[in-house]
Amino acid sequence: MKFIIKGGKTLNGAIDLRGFKNSATPIIAATVLTDKTCVLNNMPRVGDVFKLLEILKSMGSKQRWISEHSVEIKNDELEPEKIDQNSLNQIRSSILLLGPLLARFHKFKFITPGGCKIGSRPIDTHLESLKDLGASIELDSQTGIYNAELRELKSREVCLEEFSVTATENLLMLGFAHSFAIKLAAIEPHVFDLIDFLRKLGMAIETGNAHSFKVGPGKSENSKIEHSIINDPIEAGTFAILAAATKSRIDINGIGENNLTSTLRKLKEFGVDYKIANNALMIDGAKSVLRASKVQTMPYPGLPTDLQALFGVLATQASGSSIIFDTLYESRLKYIDELKKMGADVAMLDSHRAMITGPTILRGAKIDSLDLRAGATLIIAGLIAEGKTELGNIEQIDRGYEDIDGRLRELGADIRRV
Structure with a gap:
């Protein structure tokens, strides 16, 4: 067209x-962390949002639009092995599923994400930071699919190689299951919008130091999680x-x-x-x-x-x-x-x-x-x-x-x- x-x-x-697409996509990914019903308001009706929701559906996510800009998501019966790898390859923001799926299911297979062709955007920062924490990540050169697994941390601190927003967001979501510190973290507004959502899930997140976060599991008494995208x-x-x-x-x-x-x-x-x-x-x-x-x-x-x-x-x-x-x-x-x-x-x-x-x-x-x-x-x-x-x-x-x-x-x- x-x-x-x-x-x-x-x-x-x-x-x-x-609503901000760059805020909506990590928060949609973060709903993977919980089996509780999540209601996301001020959701932009844009291509990347629709595609990421489709990827979640391929794993068994239950979704319904309850108003023009509000979507209800329940991920109580997810099967990560059924994820649509072809769809992962179509949007860059699919990389945001790496952190939450490792946190909840401990292992995940994924293909290199797609997105805008605006230059070199390797996922090395994501992979190296996870490896530093103890993840095993191997690439099948024939299929182009990565096999990632993380059950126990070998380190309680990770320092990013650069101010990567999506790598920061992945690590924040990984903190739902593990306690550790993130240094050289990105601090964009949508990072803090994600933090607000994660706190509603019960996560403990300290944000006092510039470009540094401390994350870890917590408890939430909420039976339903509701959040408005900035x-x-x-x-x-x-x-x-x-x-x-x-x-x-x-x-x-x-x-x-x-x-x-x-x-x-x-x-x-x-x-x-x-x-x-x-x-x-x-x-x-x-x-x-x-x-x-x-x-x-x-x-x-x-x-x-x-x-x-x-x-x-x-x-x-x-x-x-x-x-x-x-x-x-x-x-x-x-x-x-x-x-x-x-x-x-x-x-x-x-x-x-x-x-x-x-x-x-x-x-x-x-x-x-x-x-x-x-x-x-x-x-x-x-x-x-x-x-x-x-x-x-x-x-x-x-x-x-x-x-x-x-x-x-x-x-x-x-x-x-x-």
Whole structure:
């Protein structure tokens, strides 16, 4: 499928944030830890969520949607040996099942997960941290399937090789069955959302030291676990950049201001006019005087890599030359080639850095969504551009943005799915 976008229109109105995919997927995985009924509210209806729920179903998970954004999950009769390995290979977040399945069932077979093709994202950090704790993990080279087993810890402390969010989340969930300390842990908002859920399951988790956690089993008197997923800070940044780039007035409802510190700072550096009131971020693109800035991704609380491409398209409309530096993934700048097709003035400095000079008039073109965030970036480019843009491979966008075209049409965007 593809989007047909006719650009050049000023948008106006308010948009409500949905639940955060990056928070929803680890919490869905964490329901594997318990046989109690779990009700997850504010669940985004996006591709990665649906796929992960399907993977749980393949093991015998019982699920039902009790409202548009609330799902009930009961995992009292799981059979991990029946897991759909082909589905594991389709989404990156399937790696999040490693920790909870080892905690509950002590062994698990899995194939290397899939996901966005944004560069080298090996699962070594996950595997090495588990091995450090005493896990046995062997790869069958003929089938590509790993055999993992962990029954007793040989260490009570593990230090991650890097600030890996998903590795941190896997170790947190493993703590449901074992007591140990995690050092060099990621501290993103969705990590703490997972911690809140795990505490409802009864886990004991200490978070006092920076980038360090102590985890262990605990007790819960709850017969049913209920939790609301936090709203999506990446959506908030996406819609803020959309408003600024299209010179539009958009109110973004349901923000968590504490989760947007680096994003708001970068918007200010770019000259974006905004106000915050009543849990809403109000962007006035018409009053914004966009100027070049440096965009460098960092572990939280730094600027998230998921917003790098979005700020890249904003740079095409800013006065001067902006440096875009993605410190994590060497292929996350591939969207630059699509922007060039639309007339963007870009010089690639190396596989991690680009210089974008603006302001530039973009023109409609046939382009492709190369990954989830690049897809959202190119939607904005199409809405800025003169003429018609055809954006293909939109299934990537549906993985993380719920009904993006319908919600944009409510703001006045000319975008349709064909």
